[in-house]
Amino acid sequence: MAEKQIPRRAHKHTPLFLYATAGVRKLPSADSEWLLDKAWDVLKNSSFLCSRDRVKIITGMDEAYYGWVALNHHMNTLGTSSSKMTYGSLDLGGSSLQVTFENDKTEQDETSIILTIGSVDHHLSAYSLTGYGLNDAFDKSVAYLVKKLGGVANNGKVQVKHPCLQTGYKEDYDCSYCHPLKQDGSPSVGEKTSGKEKQGVAVELVGAPQWNECSALAKVTVNLSEWSSASPGLDCNLHPCALASNLTQPHGKFFAMSGFFVVFKFFNLNADATLVDVLQRGQEFCEKTWNVAKSSVPPQPFIEQYCFRAPYIASLLREGLQIKDSQVIIGSGSITWTLGVALLEAGQALSTRIDIQGYRILHREINPNILIILFLISIVLVICAILCVSNSIPRSFRKSYLPLYRQNSAGSSVLGMGSSFRFQLWSPINSDCLDDQTFKFLDFVWHFTGDGRTKTPLSPTVAGSDPHLFSMSHGLGGSSVQLMESSRQSLGVYHSYSVGSLGQMQFSSGVRNPSRGQTTLQSRRSQSREDLSSTLADIHVPKV
Structure with a gap:
């Protein structure tokens, strides 16, 4: 693959x-x-x-640690300074349960792990609960029935009536937890004795569905007192009865992954469902006959165990770990500890290449205030550099723009519309598009003084000649427009164009002196040739 x-x-x-x-x-x-x-x-x-x-x-602690890394990488919470921002991980496998969460406390014990990302240290508590995986939990339920209820010998096998199996179910089963248990609560099955391997005890399971008894059996399976002499007499209502006394009780928000997700998916429940929904679906599934139950779901392993698994995961969270329903979110099946391994191995390879250790030393030795001062100085230097570069650019490379004037008087549109339809419009003139005569004309205009007197124009008009006109393309509609000189004291610019059914709207800007003439820039679309000729005849054009 x-x-x-x-x-x-x-x-x-x-x-x-x-x-x-x-x-x-x-x-x-x-x-x-x-x-x-x-x-x-x-x-x-x-x-x-x-x-x-x-x-x-790998150890159970490593497995728990990898699962936490994978989860918080998926949630983008790695490297956050507050432990309240990270999520705890509940990774339920087939044989064990891994529990990992971040602590505000910094005390060290056998479950403590410190994960450093950048300048942030995550103080984690991580441990693995052997025998609390889905498969081992069901095996413990069978072992409990064999031990407490006894059985009837049938063809050399022990027959056990299980309250979490459907009516009509009858199968042989190999019970590992029916053997004496080790100190950690795991079975001693597989140890060699006199050259022969101990196998699990062969039993015959018979379905005898009783939902209340099934729920009680799941609670017994969760209680560590039944499976380890190290923690006798635990009360699940007073203490997290799946935890030994040396393990820290989980706190905060948790993602329940892997096996938890498998159970939810089996009952067609999404992440928004609650443990109450799981228990309801489990009871409905348990009340079906075995033939109906196994045909109601796609073929898959361990179909017969889901009547037990529903109350088991509820008891594991509520009594075994004493985590409230509101603290648990069912995570995706794609978030597993294996992703955490890949992330950490890749991160280690990367840190070797770029010498993360040197970075951490640098990060810790520099005062943050010094970094802020250096940053501000850098900004000032960049601004000064930009200003120096801009002042050194030759004039020939700069673009020419018409001087901006703001007209205070209210104008009217061609259709007599009010001033509410007037908009100021100024457009830059690209120097690359103008010829030499144009530059002379613009120089002529820009040499006007504020007291009404003019400086000597660079390109005077020949006496007796007509006003010099030149045309250019305007951005609005691409119509041809005419610019003509009419006064040495002022320059007025007008743009007219059509806007839908409203007719023509006039845009104006510039300074106008009625007594000294004006310069007009107007679209041919908004003025007929006769009107244009009439307008030109009325304009007094001074001769030089």
Whole structure:
């Protein structure tokens, strides 16, 4: 599968890891080593980058830690300074439950892990509860019935009536937890005695559905007192009865992942559903006959166990960990501890390349106030540099713009509309589009003084000639417009164009002196040729 997902050119650069968890941890060391050796024989011939030290068994604490990293990376909460911003992780597997959450306290104990991201230290509590996975929990329920209720021998097997199995169910079952338990509560199955391996006790399970008894059995399965002599007589109403006395009680918001998600998905529940919904669906499923129940869902493993799994996950959260329903969010099945491994291994490889250790030393030694001062000085230097560069640009490379004048008098549109339809409009003239005569004309205009006198124009008009006109394309509608000189004291510019059915609206700007003439810029679309000729005849054009 991995060879298909990863491009072939990247195979030899892609590291591969095989980490085994609780299912292999509970095997005898000789068996687990044999299993890992066989796995290495396969992986060393693959196209990926792999070494023998990457094929190993990890501890339950590591598994919990990896799950927390994966979750908070998915939620974008890694590196936040407040522990209230991160989420606790409840990763339910087949054999164990991993619990990880961030603590405000900084005391160190056997469950403490510190994760440093940048300048933020996350103080975590992480532990694994052996025997609290979905498969082991059901096995413990069978062991409890064998121990407390006894059984009737039938063909050399112990027959056990289970209140969490549907009517009509009858199957053989191998009970691992029916053996004496170790100190940590795990079964001693698999230990070799006189050259023979101990196997689980063979029993025959018979369905005898009783919902209340099933719920009570799930609660017993959660209570550590029944499975370990280290914590006798725990009351689930007073203390989180799945936790030993040396483990910190979980607090904060939690994402319940993996096995929790599997149970919700089995009953067609989304993340918005509650534990009450799970219990209701579980009871309905338990009341069906076995033939009806197994045909009501797609074929999958452990269909018979879901009548038990519904009350079990509810008891595990409520009594075993004493986490309220409002504290739990059912997470996606895609968020698993394996993602945490990949993230941490990739981060370690990256930090080796860029020398993260040196960065951390630099970050801690520099005073934040000094950084702020350096930042402000940098801004000032950048602004000064920009101003110097802009002043050094030759005039020939600068764009010419018409001087901006604001006309205070109210004008009217061609249709006699009020001043509410008037808008000021000024447009820059690109110097690249103007010829030499145009530049002379603009120089002529710009040499006007405020006292009504003029300076010597650079390009005077020949005596007796007509006013010089030139045309250019205007941005609104692309119509041809005419600009003509009419006064040495002032310049008035007008634009007229059509706006839908409202007719023509006139835009004006500039300074106008009625007694000294004016300069007109007007669209040919808004004025007929006769009107234009009449207007030109009325304008007094001074000669030089």
